Amino acid sequence: xxxxxxxxxxxxxxxxxxxxxxxxxxxxxxxxxxxxxxxxxxxxxxxxxxxxxxxxxxxxxxxxxxxxxxxxxxxxxxxxxxxxxxxxxxxxxxxxxxxxxxxxxxxx
Numbered sequence: 001x002x003x004x005x006x007x008x009x010x011x012x013x014x015x016x017x018x019x020x021x022x023x024x025x026x027x028x029x030x031x032x033x034x035x036x037x038x039x040x041x042x043x044x045x046x047x048x049x050x051x052x053x054x055x056x057x058x059x060x061x062x063x064x065x066x067x068x069x070x071x072x073x074x075x076x077x078x079x080x081x082x083x084x085x086x087x088x089x090x091x092x093x094x095x096x097x098x099x100x101x102x103x104x105x106x107x108x
Contacts, residue, residue, distance in 0.1 A: 008056055008058070009080075012056075020039065025060060025071060030070050030071065032071070033051060036071060
């Protein structure tokens, strides 16, 4: 994953409304923009801005079907972000474990 796309993914995930939209799309393969807007007390233009952030991050795709925008989840950027987090988790876990071992050895 390109670093800027990783930044976009984490920025998109930083907002609870966008996380809720992704959770809805994880349960239902495709929803209209209106269906994604229903649980949120926001205007459609505000919802559209959230969808644009998710689309820019590559987390969803929008297609037109008649008068409706159909939104679908693209899980690949989430997997790539999870892989990135996993690598860093292993690194820091090893470091913290080493620090723990050192402190145990050095503490009387």
